[in-house]
Amino acid sequence: MTVAKPLPHDAAMRHVTGEARYVDDIPVPAGTLHLAFGLSQIASGRWTEMDLDAVRAAPGVVAVITAADLPGHNDVSPAPTFHEELLSSHEIHYAGQPLFLVVADSHLAARKAARLAQVTAEETEPVLTIEQALARDWRFEEGPRVYGRGDPEAAIAGAAHLVDGSIEIGGQEHFYLEGQAALALPQEGGDMVVHSSSQHPTEIQHKVAEALAVPMNAVRVEVRRMGGGFGGKESQGNALACACAVAARLTGRPCKMRYDRDDDFVITGKRHDFRIDYRAGVDDEGRILGLIFEQFCRCGWSQDLSLPVADRAMLHADNAYWLPAVRIVSHRLRTNTQSATAFRGFGGPQGMLGIERVMDHVAHALGRDPLEVRRTNFYAARAEAAQGGQPPVGPFRAASPRSISAKMRGEEGAAADPSLDLTSRGAAQAVAPQPAPRSEVPGSTTPYGQVVEDFILPDMVARLVESSDYRARRAAIAEWNAAEPICKRGIALTPVKFGISFTLTHLNQAGALVHVYTDGSIHMNHGGTEMGQGLFQKVAQVAADRFGVEVERVKITATDTGKVPNTSATAASSGSDLNGMAVKAACDEIRDRLATFVAERQQADPATVRFEGGRVHVGAQSYPFEDVARDAWMARISLSATGFYRTPKVEWDRIRGQGRPFYYFAYGVAVTEAAIDTLTGENRLLRADILHDCGTSLNPALDLGQIEGGYIQGTGWLTMEELVWDTRGRLRTHAPSTYKIPACSDAPPVFNVALWDGRNREETIYRSKAVGEPPLMLGISALMALSDAVAACGGPGAPYPALDAPATPERVLAAVERVRSA
Amino acid sequence: MEITLTVNGRAQALELDPRTTLLDALRDHLQLTGTKKGCDHGQCGACTILLNGRRINACLTLAAMHEADEIATIEGLAPPDDPGALQAAFLHHDGFQCGYCTPGQIVSATGMLEEARAGWPSHVSPNLEAEVALDRSEVAERMSGNLCRCAAYTGIVEAILETAEQERDVEPREAAE
Ligand code: FES
Ligand code: FES
Numbered sequence: 001m002t003v004a005k006p007l008p009h010d011a012a013m014r015h016v017t018g019e020a021r022y023v024d025d026i027p028v029p030a031g032t033l034h035l036a037f038g039l040s041q042i043a044s045g046r047w048t049e050m051d052l053d054a055v056r057a058a059p060g061v062v063a064v065i066t067a068a069d070l071p072g073h074n075d076v077s078p079a080p081t082f083h084e085e086l087l088s089s090h091e092i093h094y095a096g097q098p099l100f101l102v103v104a105d106s107h108l109a110a111r112k113a114a115r116l117a118q119v120t121a122e123e124t125e126p127v128l129t130i131e132q133a134l135a136r137d138w139r140f141e142e143g144p145r146v147y148g149r150g151d152p153e154a155a156i157a158g159a160a161h162l163v164d165g166s167i168e169i170g171g172q173e174h175f176y177l178e179g180q181a182a183l184a185l186p187q188e189g190g191d192m193v194v195h196s197s198s199q200h201p202t203e204i205q206h207k208v209a210e211a212l213a214v215p216m217n218a219v220r221v222e223v224r225r226m227g228g229g230f231g232g233k234e235s236q237g238n239a240l241a242c243a244c245a246v247a248a249r250l251t252g253r254p255c256k257m258r259y260d261r262d263d264d265f266v267i268t269g270k271r272h273d274f275r276i277d278y279r280a281g282v283d284d285e286g287r288i289l290g291l292i293f294e295q296f297c298r299c300g301w302s303q304d305l306s307l308p309v310a311d312r313a314m315l316h317a318d319n320a321y322w323l324p325a326v327r328i329v330s331h332r333l334r335t336n337t338q339s340a341t342a343f344r345g346f347g348g349p350q351g352m353l354g355i356e357r358v359m360d361h362v363a364h365a366l367g368r369d370p371l372e373v374r375r376t377n378f379y380a381a382r383a384e385a386a387q388g389g390q391p392p393v394g395p396f397r398a399a400s401p402r403s404i405s406a407k408m409r410g411e412e413g414a415a416a417d418p419s420l421d422l423t424s425r426g427a428a429q430a431v432a433p434q435p436a437p438r439s440e441v442p443g444s445t446t447p448y449g450q451v452v453e454d455f456i457l458p459d460m461v462a463r464l465v466e467s468s469d470y471r472a473r474r475a476a477i478a479e480w481n482a483a484e485p486i487c488k489r490g491i492a493l494t495p496v497k498f499g500i501s502f503t504l505t506h507l508n509q510a511g512a513l514v515h516v517y518t519d520g521s522i523h524m525n526h527g528g529t530e531m532g533q534g535l536f537q538k539v540a541q542v543a544a545d546r547f548g549v550e551v552e553r554v555k556i557t558a559t560d561t562g563k564v565p566n567t568s569a570t571a572a573s574s575g576s577d578l579n580g581m582a583v584k585a586a587c588d589e590i591r592d593r594l595a596t597f598v599a600e601r602q603q604a605d606p607a608t609v610r611f612e613g614g615r616v617h618v619g620a621q622s623y624p625f626e627d628v629a630r631d632a633w634m635a636r637i638s639l640s641a642t643g644f645y646r647t648p649k650v651e652w653d654r655i656r657g658q659g660r661p662f663y664y665f666a667y668g669v670a671v672t673e674a675a676i677d678t679l680t681g682e683n684r685l686l687r688a689d690i691l692h693d694c695g696t697s698l699n700p701a702l703d704l705g706q707i708e709g710g711y712i713q714g715t716g717w718l719t720m721e722e723l724v725w726d727t728r729g730r731l732r733t734h735a736p737s738t739y740k741i742p743a744c745s746d747a748p749p750v751f752n753v754a755l756w757d758g759r760n761r762e763e764t765i766y767r768s769k770a771v772g773e774p775p776l777m778l779g780i781s782a783l784m785a786l787s788d789a790v791a792a793c794g795g796p797g798a799p800y801p802a803l804d805a806p807a808t809p810e811r812v813l814a815a816v817e818r819v820r821s822a
Numbered sequence: 823m824e825i826t827l828t829v830n831g832r833a834q835a836l837e838l839d840p841r842t843t844l845l846d847a848l849r850d851h852l853q854l855t856g857t858k859k860g861c862d863h864g865q866c867g868a869c870t871i872l873l874n875g876r877r878i879n880a881c882l883t884l885a886a887m888h889e890a891d892e893i894a895t896i897e898g899l900a901p902p903d904d905p906g907a908l909q910a911a912f913l914h915h916d917g918f919q920c921g922y923c924t925p926g927q928i929v930s931a932t933g934m935l936e937e938a939r940a941g942w943p944s945h946v947s948p949n950l951e952a953e954v955a956l957d958r959s960e961v962a963e964r965m966s967g968n969l970c971r972c973a974a975y976t977g978i979v980e981a982i983l984e985t986a987e988q989e990r991d992v993e994p995r996e997a998a999e
Pocket of ligand 1: 858859860861862863864865866867868869870879880881882
């Protein structure tokens with residue numbers, strides 16, 4: 001077995017020797033040109049005149065391209081219902097928006113020349129904050145989206161206690177260490193090859209084809225690897241790829257573009273910032289009887305992927321808790337800032353933080369242990385979950401094939417637009433609502449009607465409480481806080497339940513292409529992209545296992561739209577689930593052919609043929625795999641196959657907020673201990689204990705890395721990474737000098753991470769579970785631990801700390817003062 | 823202008839714009855792309871190289887200033903087919919995910935181990951005079967200039983500690999011989 005082994009990343013050796021190539025490292029042909037955008041300095045208005053003479057005259061400049069020069073569509077939006085210009089044709093929507101494109105013989109020359117433009121613009125008052133957008137009712141979709149069930153108003157009115165408040169949650173810059181980059185190489189006949197640092201090669205292909213006004217088959221996109229993506233390379237690479245392709249078309253020369261770090265900050269979207277207002281009615285034990293959330297989501301200027309992001313925030317507003325009567329209202333607000341985009345968790349973290357704040361606040365208000373309040377509200381542990389493999393409760397009707405293809409063609413509801421980008425998550429609006437019957441299981445049904453079938457968190461929490469020594473440490477911390485006047489400590493346990501699948505149901509599909517050569521070596525390709533998550537290695541392990549050979553026999557090749565077409569983005573944690581299954585299907589196809597061939601030769605039953613230890617076993621005989629491959633070829637048997645997979649069971653109506661958006665849930669629990677200095681607000685993490693559920697892990701080493709990295713990235717988001725815009729809408733934190741991400745010394749000095757030993761009840765690839773996004777939300781425990789430390793500053797009856805995120809020293813200090821002043 | 827740079831033991835003549843950073847000279851003119859550009863502002867450590875054995879950010883210095891210096895990059899630390907102890911430890915402890923910061927981490931760790939051996943104290947050293955005992959907090963502090971957005975810090979620290987320990991085990995024996 002090659003699966004479930006802790007093998008290192010596919011290119012591990014190349015990474016440690018510096019040989020691993022990223023887009024900017026690819027040797028380019030002589031004469032390659034370099035690109036830079038000229039950017040808007042104002043956040044809102046219209047440019048009336050652009051004097052580009054000085055730019056054209058600058059040394060090294062070969063061409064300057066404006067909107068009027070573009071050969072095809074001037075649109076890089078992933079959302080088919082929204083127009084997002086590559087170069088502004090007049091309207092200006094944010095400070096940092098590309099206005100024109102400089103093509104020069106060096107990167108530096110292009111950058112310098114871009115600064116020389118004289119832009120005359122009519123500036124208008126920008127809409128920057130949630131409050132300003134609300135005041136102007138500037139939003140996406142016609143009004144707020146509302147999901148829920150029951151009568152929460154009545155439940156709150158009848159409850160013993162009312163707990164209400166609001167939390168502000170900041171955004172987050174991706175800060176992928178490799179910035180955005182693309183390289184376009186013009187081919188004969190007007191074709192274009194594009195190398196892009198992108199999580200979504202198919203969308204790059206689609207957008208480049210539109211930009212060049214050529215069919216998609218004239219564009220081939222290749223992605224070998226990314227130096228980090230985190231969602232920031234799902235749609236934000238479109239502009240660079242299109243710019244390179246257009247410039248390559250116009251000049252006939254290869255063109256490369258790489259954003260400098262400042263440009264990357266200023267141009268590209270980030271995690272959505274939120275304000276979440278809440279009103280909860282609870283009983284004396286802290287049990288939630290009724291709850292109303294109002295989520296205000298700042299989407300920035302363009303629609304991008306904001307609708308599904310905001311949807312996912314609503315879908316995680318319950319996290320792990322049964323909410324008998326609930327209403328979730330979501331406002332998707334438009335502002336004159338960078339277009340917020342996908343970021344690991346895709347809205348889920350913000351929604352989840354809302355309910356975790358409620359739990360923390362309820363516990364404080366009632367003077368109860370926050371862990372007990374959480375447990376009291378947990379979804380019911382279902383008996384059948386322990387047995388596994390039971391059919392799901394509730395008659396979720398599978399959509400008929402006809403209705404799905406009709407939706408794909410845009411016949412139902414949405415306008416049938418030939419340029420509809422169906423592979424984008426931004427296509428959310430294009431899919432028409434569809435009724436889904438509903439079946440409530442009290443204690444187990446989410447607000448959107450999906451039954452939580454395998455709720456393993458109670459057991460996971462019990463295990464982690466023990467292994468982390470939570471109770472004794474909590475008591476020790478209380479003692480320490482009572483004696484220590486300056487520094488205070490806090491501890492918190494928070495759970496994660498994260499839904500796995502694209503909520504846009506038709507994206508839950510994947511393809512693969514597998515070849516076996518006559519020497520027994522295997523070539524594998526699939527639609528997923530590698531950004532450090534270890535997808536390539538995991539999928540190669542699957543292929544090796546199917547053929548019973550060592551993983552070294554499997555060649556992992558760059559993602560290529562010419563090999564596997566029409567792929568979904570590598571996103572929503574779905575990479576291994578989808579592509580692993582597609583590769584398995586392709587391998588099994590070839591394996592079956594080989595088994596039949598060998599069995600026939602031996603007059604055996606093909607079902608008895610085994611592929612193991614590099615050999616093919618039939619009856620008492622066995623043959624080296626490469627001999628079987630060669631003989632099969634001699635017998636004229638095809639050694640190449642495609643594979644395809646679509647996730648079963650999912651069906652979702654995003655307008656009504658009903659259905660089964662997720663194939664399954666992934667779970668995790670974290671305990672974090674933190675300390676604050678009450679004189680300065682400075683804080684640090686002292687210890688973290690994590691137990692995380694990866695089902696039957698495909699590769700425990702890679703999964704551990706994802707969990708540790710996700711947790712730290714989550715703590716960065718909630719404790720130190722702060723984005724600041726000035727009153728004119730300019731991003732002032734646009735480099736690592738002003739924007740702090742976690743460094744080596746910010747990781748907790750004691751850091752225990754363990755995998756929960758279990759298998760996925762659904763039939764995923766080797767019963768594993770997705771692991772890309774869920775661990776990020778383990779970082780919520782860090783914010784709650786800081787809140788606990790702040791609360792320790794107050795005497796009896798002191799107000800709740802209401803610590804907003806990120807909990808920078810300033811915010812911690814302000815919260816300490818608030819708690820103390822009462 | 824024409825300058826000669828000695829990189830990984832080889833002297834090479836280059837025709838450069840005098841404003842070219844050492845990082846761009848390495849990447850764009852000598853095709854040594856193992857040294858990465860993460861920020862170009864001296865704030866991420868992805869471009870770490872060794873200058874006469876000491877670690878520096880190659881994006882913060884001009885190539886023209888280093889004619890007389892010995893420059894070592896990730897490519898020069900160990901041949902691809904025979905990784906050194908640090909490289910092997912990074913493999914063993916999974917000290918990376920996307921790998922983009924990795925060359926900088928390994929070069930930086932090489933320089934850092936040398937600094938510790940020479941007795942340079944750090945911000946967290948309990949004693950300015952005593953020999954440096956590398957532990958988790960010392961390594962974390964000394965490696966804080968090398969950001970890893972994938973946050974593979976656990977593996978990075980473990981890899982470096984293991985290498986430091988191996989060296990400690992080897993050195994006394996060598997001295998005794
Ligand atoms: S590229 Fe030199 S420190 Fe970041
Ligand atoms: S491994 Fe991705 S930045 Fe360090």
